Amino acid sequence: MDIFIRQTLHLSHSSIMKQLLSNNIMQTPHELRDRNCPRKCSPPNGANQSDDNTKLKIAIVGFGNFGQFLAKTFVSHGHRVLAYSRSDYTHVAQELGVSYFNNIDDLCEQHPEVILLCTSILSTEKVLKSLPVQRLKRSTLFVDILSVKEFPRNLFLHHLPHNFDILCTHPMFGPESGKNGWNGLAFVYDKVRIGIDESRTSRCDRFLDIFASEGCRMVEMSCAEHDWHAAGSQFITHTTGRFLEKLELERTPIDTKGYETLLSLVENTAGDSFDLYYGLFLYNINAMEQIERFDRAFESVKKQLFDRLHGFYRQQVFKHEEKLP
Numbered sequence: 001m002d003i004f005i006r007q008t009l010h011l012s013h014s015s016i017m018k019q020l021l022s023n024n025i026m027q028t029p030h031e032l033r034d035r036n037c038p039r040k041c042s043p044p045n046g047a048n049q050s051d052d053n054t055k056l057k058i059a060i061v062g063f064g065n066f067g068q069f070l071a072k073t074f075v076s077h078g079h080r081v082l083a084y085s086r087s088d089y090t091h092v093a094q095e096l097g098v099s100y101f102n103n104i105d106d107l108c109e110q111h112p113e114v115i116l117l118c119t120s121i122l123s124t125e126k127v128l129k130s131l132p133v134q135r136l137k138r139s140t141l142f143v144d145i146l147s148v149k150e151f152p153r154n155l156f157l158h159h160l161p162h163n164f165d166i167l168c169t170h171p172m173f174g175p176e177s178g179k180n181g182w183n184g185l186a187f188v189y190d191k192v193r194i195g196i197d198e199s200r201t202s203r204c205d206r207f208l209d210i211f212a213s214e215g216c217r218m219v220e221m222s223c224a225e226h227d228w229h230a231a232g233s234q235f236i237t238h239t240t241g242r243f244l245e246k247l248e249l250e251r252t253p254i255d256t257k258g259y260e261t262l263l264s265l266v267e268n269t270a271g272d273s274f275d276l277y278y279g280l281f282l283y284n285i286n287a288m289e290q291i292e293r294f295d296r297a298f299e300s301v302k303k304q305l306f307d308r309l310h311g312f313y314r315q316q317v318f319k320h321e322e323k324l325p
């Protein structure tokens, strides 16, 4: 399967579709901080100075919707957060207490302990390859939060120097579903490559502890296992949300609880970019099978209805024929 993934990463979209088809792939609770109002502090003057060795210096690469969402909580935990993105987010960063860099070399020269990749799934390979890793400390921890996991895992293993640590994660929530806190929300992680020294294991644990101490349900599982489960749950959710969005559903004076759930699903998924949804499809080898299952399920429900209707009419016709002389 690994060989298959490596091959697909280098193919055009249509060839990936052909390949997928031809391969027939199935398929402690704690004090909650006010993340809507994080501490507004000025970016630290010396972004490379540390006064508390339990705190991390985390560099977020890709400071869009999700990167900013995570940054608020990191800052509220007292970690020093640096950020870089394709667009200029200087003002947003200032509001959040994050040091913003318009130049990736400058950011890397701050020697962050953690590089957190928060780019779109589609741009990740390009962004990763463009990072001046030679400017980083030799034992930097690379983390990603992409909604697919095998893809960044393979990219990291392929492109990063051997002495860098790798942690692949997926917070199973976003700015909408996590807006009232992260308590009870799932956080998936896979320690793909963490050095055995105490300093490395402790750095990784301190990063994970941000989520654990927010009350997240910490789930350790392999990237492959994540992608399998996520296609059958998260991808189906996004697909249903997008499908319902096309129906342009509106509120009525007699909305049922079930209908309200549908409307909130549309609201939840419509807030995410189409790039994100497309990434879930293109970079999870299990997604194609789920689209096909979706299609088959709809056809099967229709068939069940029409078969019953057909049976009813048949009965009527034969009853009528019986009465004929």
Ligand SMILES: NC(=O)c1ccc[n+]([C@@H]2O[C@H](COP(=O)([O-])OP(=O)(O)OC[C@H]3O[C@@H](n4cnc5c(N)ncnc54)[C@H](OP(=O)(O)O)[C@@H]3O)[C@@H](O)[C@H]2O)c1
Residues within 6 Å of the ligand: 061, 062, 063, 064, 065, 066, 067, 085, 086, 087, 088, 118, 119, 120, 121, 123, 127, 145, 146, 147, 148, 170, 171, 172, 173, 174, 175, 176, 272, 273, 275, 276, 279
């Ligand atoms: N939203 C969620 O609920 C959620 C939950 C869990 C995980 N995630 C993951 O978080 C990541 C970010 O998601 P998102 O919601 O912020 O939306 P997204 O549309 O998936 O990604 C937006 C980010 O990608 C960057 N980007 C897009 N195209 C780029 C390019 N060609 N070159 C360089 N950078 C590029 C953007 O940079 P600029 O803004 O500077 O243009 C921005 O930082 C994704 O990998 C997603 O799977 C999202």
